[in-house]
Structures are given as structure tokens and as C-alpha cells.
Amino acid sequence: MTYDQLLERVRYEGVYPTRERAAEVVHHVLAALGRQLTGDERFDLAQRLPVEAALTLSAQIPDTEHLTGWGFVKNLAARTGATPATARWDTGAVLAAVARLAGPDLLARILRRLPGGYALLFGQAELLQLQPASA
Numbered sequence: 001m002t003y004d005q006l007l008e009r010v011r012y013e014g015v016y017p018t019r020e021r022a023a024e025v026v027h028h029v030l031a032a033l034g035r036q037l038t039g040d041e042r043f044d045l046a047q048r049l050p051v052e053a054a055l056t057l058s059a060q061i062p063d064t065e066h067l068t069g070w071g072f073v074k075n076l077a078a079r080t081g082a083t084p085a086t087a088r089w090d091t092g093a094v095l096a097a098v099a100r101l102a103g104p105d106l107l108a109r110i111l112r113r114l115p116g117g118y119a120l121l122f123g124q125a126e127l128l129q130l131q132p133a134s135a
Helices: 003-014 019-036 039-048 051-058 069-080 084-113
Strands: none
Touching: 003 019, 003 051, 003 084, 019 051, 019 069, 019 084, 039 051, 039 084, 069 084
């Protein structure tokens, strides 16, 4: 997928009026993801993204504080001046496209590396393991 195709996918998914708005959203969300994702998963994801998107992701210095999925959305809202609802919408539009590029195996590895709450942001079901009741 080219960067232009990624922007068109995000524009379609997010129902954004212009390519410029889609590009802005892609930049903000991938920068935020780049601050959370570390290790081989970060490197492998960057390899699967178009060059422009990979540069945005990999140019970020990972934060020492690992945010939950909801924390990610709230942090993105604070950084961009958007409402949490808008930040959640933007995140979903971008990460749905990223999930397609990553593929199921890499996406599973990414979700294992990140704290809880990210699966839904990537458009995936979040399965929780039930703990047996204490006797």
C-alpha cells in the first residue's frame, strides 16, 4: 500500500472531508502509537507501513509511561485539542488501516506488547481470560 492509498483508506474509514484532514489524523495517531510501541513489533510494523507513515512512527521516542487503550485516546485528545470522542474516532480510523497492513500475526504480537484496551482501537475483539473463582 502506498501512502496515498493509506490516506484514502483512512479518509474513507473516518469519513473525513479532505485528504489533508486524513493526513493530519494519520500523523497524530501514528506519532502517538510510536510513543507507546517498542521492541521488534515497532520495527516490524514500520517495515510494513508506507515510508512516510513509517517515518512518523519511528521518529518518536517511546514514553516511559505505558498507557492503556483509553489512556492512549485521552492523551491523543489532550495533545491535539480534540474531544475524547473525536480522538477515539480518529484512532479507530487509522489503526483499522494499520491492522490490515500489519496482518494477523504481527497485530497479535503488537497487542501482546501493549497494555489492555488496544484491541478495540485496532478494530479487534478483546478477549479476556477468566480467572477461576477462589474456593
